[in-house]
Amino acid sequence: MFELMNAHAFSINTAPGTTPGTLAVIGKGITNVEPSNNEELSQDKYLDGGGFGETDVIGAQTVLAFTGHRYYGDPAQDFIMGLMLKLGEERRTNFEWTEPDGGKFTGACTIANISGPSGAAGSKGEISFEIHFNGEPTYTPGT
Numbered sequence: 001m002f003e004l005m006n007a008h009a010f011s012i013n014t015a016p017g018t019t020p021g022t023l024a025v026i027g028k029g030i031t032n033v034e035p036s037n038n039e040e041l042s043q044d045k046y047l048d049g050g051g052f053g054e055t056d057v058i059g060a061q062t063v064l065a066f067t068g069h070r071y072y073g074d075p076a077q078d079f080i081m082g083l084m085l086k087l088g089e090e091r092r093t094n095f096e097w098t099e100p101d102g103g104k105f106t107g108a109c110t111i112a113n114i115s116g117p118s119g120a121a122g123s124k125g126e127i128s129f130e131i132h133f134n135g136e137p138t139y140t141p142g143t
Contacts, residue, residue, distance in 0.1 A: 005033065007100035010064070012111075012131070014079040016093035023096065024079060029071035029127075035097075038063045038132075062105070062133040064097065069124040070117035080129050084114045095131050102142030108134040 010033070013021035040059035045051065071077055083091055095109040110132045117125025 003100050008033070009096075009098040010066075010131075011096045011098075012076050012079065012109075013094040014075055021094060022075075024074075024076035026066065026076045026080075028074040029077065029124075030066055030068035032067045034065045036063050036065070037061070062137055064131045065113075065128065066130070067126070067128045070127045077127070080111055080114060081116070081127065083111055092134070095133065097137075099142060104140045104142070105133070105137040106140070107137035110134055 010026040011023040012026055014024045015022040037060040039057050042056045042058045043053050044056075045053040070081065091111050093109060093111070095107065097105040112130045112132050114127075114129045116127030116129075119126045
């Protein structure tokens with residue numbers, strides 16, 4: 001069976017530095033999410049390879065790129081868009097990504113590349129932002 005992306009759940013801590021924090025769901029107005037590992041590669045060719053190379057993954061950072069429409073009054077969007085002109089520690093918080101089977105990625109993150117709202121007159125304001133896990137996220141398997 002194929003999984004649907006709308007079965008994934010994404011939550012961000014809108015009260016960074018507090019325990020347990022305040023988790024807000026990222027979903028309202030969001031139309032797309034693209035996870036990637038932003039991998040760093042070492043690609044080398046050796047004398048004994050006949051001109052052919054080999055690749056090693058030597059670093060990575062899990063990044064989720066979100067796009068959608070600006071929805072004012074949504075706690076997650078209001079928090080994220082409110083950081084557009086902030087730098088450094090003010091962009092750091094915690095993030096949770098829950099898969100349809102209950103598996104969960106959690107960890108500290110930085111909110112980066114905040115853009116929006118923008119678009120043509122008469123259209124919904126388009127936004128985008130990225131969640132960059134800081135270090136390897138903790139993964140808890142689902143059922």
